[in-house]
Amino acid sequence: MLTIYHNPRCRKSRETLGIIESSGAMMEVVEYLKTPPTKGELKQIIEKLGIKPEGLIRKGEAIYKEKYKGKSLTDDEWIEAMEGNPILIERPIVVKGDKAVIGRPPENVKELL
Template sequence: MITILHNPRCSKSREGLSLLENSGKDFGVIKYLDEPISESALKNIISLLKIKPIELVRKNEAIWKSDFKGITLSDAQIIKAMVRHPKLIERPIVINSKKAAIGRPPQNILNII
């Protein structure tokens, strides 16, 4: 099953959702700002993306700038920050079995569906 971590207020996330809708494939939507992601789920997503946790952080978010910018954090601390403040998570993220992609640009999603 394909899953999209979606923020309806984000234009790139809406574009990613539209790509999935037009693909004709079954998928589920997780509005991650409303349905919090667990620490273990986020670790799994980062593993599927094959990136470092810091690469999933939206560094222009106000909460990052005010609370975390300029501070050296471990991977575990970065993950905890994203779980506590889900707005920090880059979006959209699409997961398809053992593959995942960040939909920036949205066309990245096409590589895994």
């Protein structure tokens, strides 16, 4: 079972979702802007991705530029920033078991299929 943290307004997210649908894999779709992951869920996702929390931040977002650009935050502070502002979370994220990938490019999801 796959879980995709999805934003239907994002082309890369829609493309990743399409690859999963074409594969026939069972999945759960989480529209993370409507149902943001908790701090604990974010920690688990980041661990499965094998990255630092700052690596999951969308640095092109206005809120990043206004509030966070040029700042040095701890891992917990980055996670709190994403929890409070889910638009900052890179998308899409696909999780399967103890592994996860960011669908940029969308073909990354094939590692989990």
